[in-house]
Amino acid sequence: MIEAISRGDLAGEPGLATGTSPRKMLVSIQYLRAIAALLVVLQHAGAMLPGGPNRIEAFDSGHVGVSIFFVISGFVMHHAARRERAGEFIRRRLVRIVPLYWVMTTVLLAIYLAGYRPEVTKAALFTSYVLSLGFIPHPAVIGPHVTPLLVTGWTLDREMLFYALFAIGLLVGRPAAFSAAALVVLALVGKSDLLTGPIAIVWTDPKLVQFAAGLGIGWLFTRAYPATLAALLPVGAVLSVLWASGSTGVTGSVLITAAGAAMIVAGALALEPRLVSPSRLLMLIGAASYAIYLSHTILMIGLMPALGPLADTGLAGFTAAIAIGVALSTAVGIALHVVLEKPLLAWADAATRRLWRLPAKSDRAREAA
Numbered sequence: 001m002i003e004a005i006s007r008g009d010l011a012g013e014p015g016l017a018t019g020t021s022p023r024k025m026l027v028s029i030q031y032l033r034a035i036a037a038l039l040v041v042l043q044h045a046g047a048m049l050p051g052g053p054n055r056i057e058a059f060d061s062g063h064v065g066v067s068i069f070f071v072i073s074g075f076v077m078h079h080a081a082r083r084e085r086a087g088e089f090i091r092r093r094l095v096r097i098v099p100l101y102w103v104m105t106t107v108l109l110a111i112y113l114a115g116y117r118p119e120v121t122k123a124a125l126f127t128s129y130v131l132s133l134g135f136i137p138h139p140a141v142i143g144p145h146v147t148p149l150l151v152t153g154w155t156l157d158r159e160m161l162f163y164a165l166f167a168i169g170l171l172v173g174r175p176a177a178f179s180a181a182a183l184v185v186l187a188l189v190g191k192s193d194l195l196t197g198p199i200a201i202v203w204t205d206p207k208l209v210q211f212a213a214g215l216g217i218g219w220l221f222t223r224a225y226p227a228t229l230a231a232l233l234p235v236g237a238v239l240s241v242l243w244a245s246g247s248t249g250v251t252g253s254v255l256i257t258a259a260g261a262a263m264i265v266a267g268a269l270a271l272e273p274r275l276v277s278p279s280r281l282l283m284l285i286g287a288a289s290y291a292i293y294l295s296h297t298i299l300m301i302g303l304m305p306a307l308g309p310l311a312d313t314g315l316a317g318f319t320a321a322i323a324i325g326v327a328l329s330t331a332v333g334i335a336l337h338v339v340l341e342k343p344l345l346a347w348a349d350a351a352t353r354r355l356w357r358l359p360a361k362s363d364r365a366r367e368a369a
Helices: 027-048 052-056 061-081 086-113 122-133 151-172 175-192 198-203 206-221 227-244 254-270 280-287 289-311 315-355 361-368
Strands: none
Touching: 027 061, 027 254, 027 280, 027 289, 027 315, 061 151, 061 175, 061 206, 061 227, 061 254, 086 122, 086 151, 086 289, 086 315, 151 175, 151 198, 151 206, 151 289, 175 198, 175 206, 206 254, 227 254, 280 289, 280 315, 289 315, 315 361
16 A cells, blocks of 8 residues: 555565665655545544544545555555565565554554543453454444454555455466456455455455556556656546545545546656656655554544644634644654664564575675675
8 A cells, every 4th residue: 555666676676665765766656655644644633633523524535545545555566566476475565564553553452451442341452453463354443334443454454455366366477467356356246235244344345446446557557658647647636536525426436536546646657757856755754654644543642632622712723733633643653654664664574584584685685786
């Protein structure tokens, strides 16, 4: 969903995002990661404030951001991983996704145990905690939804399914074609409502077609990629805004969100040659987008005592509270990326290399030289 892309990946160098120079990355993808993360934070910051759900329900920016993330994820897999061995692919995905997610989920568990939402039983908490760490879909501890303990992890449950399908595709020699076909079939099953239960809800979610759309863009990107596709960016942005505001008449249509997000990603990639002087701020937010995404709802729990009264003062106060929440969530996420996520990635990469009996990165670099 939010893995950085580098041109080095096309040459077979699997280096993690933390070890890649920003100028080697696809700037357009980093920009989109930053924008998508901010859209999600904006939605959740508003929803968690007093009166927020009634004020922000008219614009669903969060699902627009997630749709962009899902399309990016599909593109990343085709662009950077389609020639990997299945075992190495799985290792790299686990290294990228698991460590920070487990840490943030554990932090949230501690917050619950310290007295947050005391109506949730310890048995329910620990059951959800264990299932969440294993990316096993299950009912939420609060509300009627199917979400892990850390609510934003609902997207990762779908990501892991996508990765599993892509890994199977690598084994059969057709990763993009196999996973895209499987995703479409599962999405069609989900639309038919033939299956029920938490696992079926997640593994047949119609939103899975958004990964397939990203795979299609990745396939096109390996061929002649016309600059005229840049015209899709504003069209996709308008379509996404119309969907998010309920103006399309088919607000719940997954195809509308998939089409909007796909056009945004495809159009942005066509602008890549023009992005010669990247914004350092957007590149930094893009690099930290995973940390921002996982940490912002936890941070908002702590900010509620201060921001809640401000939001209650009226529309101006509510807007100011959202702005403060988004700014602080972004800053804290960037700090976590630098202080926690990057060291965790380096440690997990080294540990799994030993487990997989792979040469250390420095050794591989010397061999390549």
